[in-house]
Amino acid sequence: MPGGEDELEQALGRMLDGDESGFRFVYRSIQPALLRYLSVLVGPDDAEDVASDSWGQAVRDLRRFHGRVDGFRGWITTIARNRALDHLRARGRRPATPTPHEELPEPAPGDDAGQGALTSMSTHEAVRLISALPREQAEAVMLRAVMGLDAKTAGQVLGRSPGAVRTAAHRGLKTLRERLGAGASNTFGPPDADGVR
Amino acid sequence: MNTRHGFRLSRRSADKALDLRGGSGSPELDALLEAAAAPGPTSGEVPGEAGALAEFRVAGLVSASSTGRATSMKRATSRLLTAKALAVGVIAVSGVGGVALAATTGHLPNPAAGDHPNLGSSQDAPGLNANGDDPAADPTTGPADPSDAPSAEPTTGPSLAGLCKAFQAGESSGHAKNLTNPAFTALVTAAGDEASVSTYCVGLLGEPTARPEHPAKPEHPATPTHPAKPEHPVTPTHPEKPDTPATPEVPATPKRPVTPPAPTHPETPATPEVPTNPERPATPAD
Numbered sequence: 001m002p003g004g005e006d007e008l009e010q011a012l013g014r015m016l017d018g019d020e021s022g023f024r025f026v027y028r029s030i031q032p033a034l035l036r037y038l039s040v041l042v043g044p045d046d047a048e049d050v051a052s053d054s055w056g057q058a059v060r061d062l063r064r065f066h067g068r069v070d071g072f073r074g075w076i077t078t079i080a081r082n083r084a085l086d087h088l089r090a091r092g093r094r095p096a097t098p099t100p101h102e103e104l105p106e107p108a109p110g111d112d113a114g115q116g117a118l119t120s121m122s123t124h125e126a127v128r129l130i131s132a133l134p135r136e137q138a139e140a141v142m143l144r145a146v147m148g149l150d151a152k153t154a155g156q157v158l159g160r161s162p163g164a165v166r167t168a169a170h171r172g173l174k175t176l177r178e179r180l181g182a183g184a185s186n187t188f189g190p191p192d193a194d195g196v197r
Numbered sequence: 198m199n200t201r202h203g204f205r206l207s208r209r210s211a212d213k214a215l216d217l218r219g220g221s222g223s224p225e226l227d228a229l230l231e232a233a234a235a236p237g238p239t240s241g242e243v244p245g246e247a248g249a250l251a252e253f254r255v256a257g258l259v260s261a262s263s264t265g266r267a268t269s270m271k272r273a274t275s276r277l278l279t280a281k282a283l284a285v286g287v288i289a290v291s292g293v294g295g296v297a298l299a300a301t302t303g304h305l306p307n308p309a310a311g312d313h314p315n316l317g318s319s320q321d322a323p324g325l326n327a328n329g330d331d332p333a334a335d336p337t338t339g340p341a342d343p344s345d346a347p348s349a350e351p352t353t354g355p356s357l358a359g360l361c362k363a364f365q366a367g368e369s370s371g372h373a374k375n376l377t378n379p380a381f382t383a384l385v386t387a388a389g390d391e392a393s394v395s396t397y398c399v400g401l402l403g404e405p406t407a408r409p410e411h412p413a414k415p416e417h418p419a420t421p422t423h424p425a426k427p428e429h430p431v432t433p434t435h436p437e438k439p440d441t442p443a444t445p446e447v448p449a450t451p452k453r454p455v456t457p458p459a460p461t462h463p464e465t466p467a468t469p470e471v472p473t474n475p476e477r478p479a480t481p482a483d
Contacts (some may be wrong), residue, residue, distance in 0.1 A: 018257045020250065027249055032237025035244065048244050055249040056386065059256040126232035144215035145230045151212070170211040173221060177206060180225040 004029070009069050016062065027055070030073065034080055036123070037142045040131045041084040050087050054080035074153040077143065081157060129176060137172030140165050247390045255382050360384040364398055 008029050014022025031051065038047035038054075058065075058076050065075055127146075130138050143154035144165070151162040151169075158165060206221060214221035217234055221227050237243050360381060376384075376391045388397035 015253075020253065023250060023253045024246065027246055028237065028243050031243045031245065031249075033234065036233065052245045052248055055245065056252045059249070059253045062256060121229055121232045123232050123235045126229045129229060130233055141215065141230075142233070145217060146234045148234070166208060166212065169215055170206070170208050173211045173214060173226060174206050176229060177221065177223045177226045180223065180229065 005069065012069050012072055016065070023059075026072070030076060031055075033146045033148070034076065036127045036146050037077065037139075038080055038084055039127060040138050040142050041081065041135075042087055046087060050083050051080060053087075054083045057083070070150070070153060073147060074149055074157055077147055077149065078157045129179065130172070132179075133172045133175055136168045137175065140168035141172040141176075144169050248386070251385050251390045252382070255385065358401055364394060365402070 008026065011022045011025035011029070015026050016022075034054070035047050035051050038050050041047075042050055054076065058079050061079075065072065067075070127142075130141050132138075133141065139158060140154065143149045143157060144151065147154075149157065151165045155162040155165045160168075206223075210220050210222060213219065214227060214230055217230060219227045221230075360383060364376070364381065364384060376394060381394075384394055384397075385391050388394040
């Protein structure tokens with residue numbers, strides 16, 4: 001949303017000046033995506049709690065942030081990711097719990113509850129499909145496509161090189177496409193040697 | 198880049214697709230990414246907004262006046278420490294006095310165990326009392342029920358219950374500003390938002406009963422609101438309400454120390470317990 005980006009930039013500026021309407025705008029622009037990203041990391045049940053902690057920390061530390069919207073996206077994402085990993089550690093769970101292939105939800109074309117005519121799949125389904133990727137790939141795809149980070153920023157969030165992020169995202173997309181196409185033309189063959197570990 | 202499964206997806210195409218500019222060569226995949234990134238609701242609040250906004254407000258207040266707050270916090274803390282030190286002093290002195298008195302009366306008021314067993318087990322309690330936190334709770338029970346004090350439990354650190362008590366005290370005395378105090382951040386967070394704190398606290402502590410009616414007054418039934426007077430110690434004339442259990446019968450000076458720290462600030466006790474500190478360390482975890 002290129003038009004919204006300017007507005008968001010201004011809202012961020014107001015927010016950094018302590019303006020509540022600015023904060024609301026920024027929050028509403030980012031929180032939905034952040035929740036989706038977190039649900040990939042910690043599962044949909046805990047995503048809201050972790051997001052809430054993350055925003056709490058972000059606003060407390062807001063004085064330490066200097067930058068623009070892109071930077072802020074990366075910053076809040078980094079906070080959220082750290083919180084998510086803490087959360088997982090506290091729970092003693094392994095972060096990645098990819099859904100086994102058998103349980104992969106079938107993409108349901110037309111099952112589109114008001115998401116707009118362009119999309120043929122609900123957000124929920126899409127995020128679930130991405131969640132089923134190996135975590136490294138899922139994160140790369142989510143940060144790039146959903147959080148809207150470029151490869152460099154995503155790399156900073158993940159502590160990896162931009163190239164590594166590109167590779168992971170690329171593999172993730174290939175796998176997704178395979179799975180999407182599996183129902184139609186392709187059979188659901190064994191994962192690509194370099195696509196999925 | 199070729200795959201063995203009959204479609205191509207170059208890294209460049211992948212990048213493009215990830216930027217939501219289509220081009221993955223697969224409409225399904227493009228649609229999936231679009232769906233995953235679909236904007237949230239265009240109107241209305243999104244999940245967690247109220248809570249986040251409350252945090253934002255509090256954070257703004259803290260940063261705006263952090264220095265001022267820091268010092269006032271320090272002051273409050275040292276005040277409390279002084280109060281506690283003095284109160285402990287009172288116990289010690291009154292212990293001696295009690296013994297002396299016992300020599301003359303034959304009755305041994307043991308401040309540690311005797312008539313008021315709880316006192317000995319919680320040396321903090323008098324400090325609290327001195328700050329007017331708890332004795333006010335129920336003046337009607339007469340002879341100070343020191344067992345009340347531990348319920349304010351300062352030893353457990355900044356508890357939500359403690360914050361609620363402070364909040365309710367402030368609420369009843371009309372200090373609506375309370376929740377904007379960063380000390381209440383934890384409470385507001387726990388409750389969800391400021392508007393919910395009152396309900397939350399009732400859920401936690403029950404209705405603020407006797408307290409609200411006498412939030413500040415009954416401080417020290419024994420040394421009631423006349424900080425100057427108690428210097429005339431020889432007047433154990435209030436045997437009915439020996440609020441500071443050991444003290445009433447004590448002759449001479451010991452009473453004086455109690456007086457100064459008997460501030461009429463019901464909210465003070467909560468402040469030094471500052472929850473913001475324990476919380477801080479967690480904060481800069483990025």
